[in-house]
Amino acid sequence: MKIYGLIGYPLSHSFSKGFFAKKFEAENITDCLYDNFPIPAITEFPTLLHQQPHLNGLNVTIPYKEVIIPYLDGLNDAAARIGAVNCIRFEGGKKIGYNTDVIGFSNSIRPLILPHHTHALVLGTGGAAKAVMYALQEMNIAYTLVSRQATAEAIAYDALDQAVIEKHTVIINTTPLGMYPQVDAAPDIPYQYLTSRHLLYDLVYNPAVTLFLQRGVAQGAITKNGHDMLILQAEASWEIWNG
Missing domain, CATH: 3.40.50.720 (NAD(P)-binding Rossmann-like Domain)
Structure with a gap:
C-alpha cells in the first residue's frame, strides 16, 4: 500500500483527503491511501516520518509551508525561488520539496x-x-x-x-x-x-x-x-x- 498524506494544523476541514479518496475510487486505484497527519508543531515532523516509514508523498498546508524547508533534503527550482513548499516527494531516501500552489x-x-x-x-x-x-x-x-x-x-x-x-x-x-x-x-x-x-x-x-x-x-x-x-x-x- 502506497501512503500519501497532508501535514498542517489544524486539519479538520482539509480538502485533500476527500479529493484523493474520490480520485482513487473513480480511477480504480486500490493500492494507495491518503490520510491527514495533523502535527501541532513542525518539530514533530521527524517523529511523523519515523512513525510512517512508508510515506510516498506529502502535501503541506498552513502553517508549515515555509518552516518545513529546513527539514527537507532539497527543493526544485520553483519552490526554492518561491520560498514555500506544499508538496514533498520521497525519492531515493531523500525528501524533495515542490510548490504546486503556483x-x-x-x-x-x-x-x-x-x-x-x-x-x-x-x-x-x-x-x-x-x-x-x-x-x-x-x-x-x-x-x-x-x-x-x-x-x-x-x-x-x-x-x-x-x-x-x-x-x-x-x-x-x-x-x-x-x-x-x-x-x-x-x-x-x-x-x-x-x-x-x-x-x-x-x-x-x-x-x-x-x-x-x-x-x-x-x-x-x-x-x-x-x-x-x-x-x-x-x-x-x-x-x-x-x-
Whole structure:
C-alpha cells in the first residue's frame, strides 16, 4: 500500500483527503491511501516520518509551508525561488520539496485576466502569498503586498484608499479570513471602491462564497474562490509523486 498524506494544523476541514479518496475510487486505484497527519508543531515532523516509514508523498498546508524547508533534503527550482513548499516527494531516501500552489493558482486565474488587470493587491504575506506572487510575476502582473503592519515589502491595510483600489484591479486574499467556521470575517479593505473592473480571488474555498467575495459581487466585481486551484494543485502533486 502506497501512503500519501497532508501535514498542517489544524486539519479538520482539509480538502485533500476527500479529493484523493474520490480520485482513487473513480480511477480504480486500490493500492494507495491518503490520510491527514495533523502535527501541532513542525518539530514533530521527524517523529511523523519515523512513525510512517512508508510515506510516498506529502502535501503541506498552513502553517508549515515555509518552516518545513529546513527539514527537507532539497527543493526544485520553483519552490526554492518561491520560498514555500506544499508538496514533498520521497525519492531515493531523500525528501524533495515542490510548490504546486503556483500551478493551481496560475491555471485557475489566467482565464479571468483581462487587459486592464495589470496591478494586483496580495492580501497576506504567508507561504500561499509567496506562490501567488511568483505566479503574478510569470503573468507580468505587478503586485503590492498588504499586511496588518507596514513593512519594507508590504503596505498596511489602512493605506488602502480609493486611489490604491482603483489602480489595483486584481485583489487576492491569501489569508484564512472568512474560512469556515469563521464565516463572518473578511479582509479589512474599502469595498465601496470596487467596481465591475475588479477581479477578486479568494484562496479560501469553504464556504464557496466568502464574505470577501460577497462584498465584491455586491459591487459588480468578477469573483472566484480557491476550489479549482486546490484541484489543480492536488493533481499536480499526484503527477510529481508518480512522475
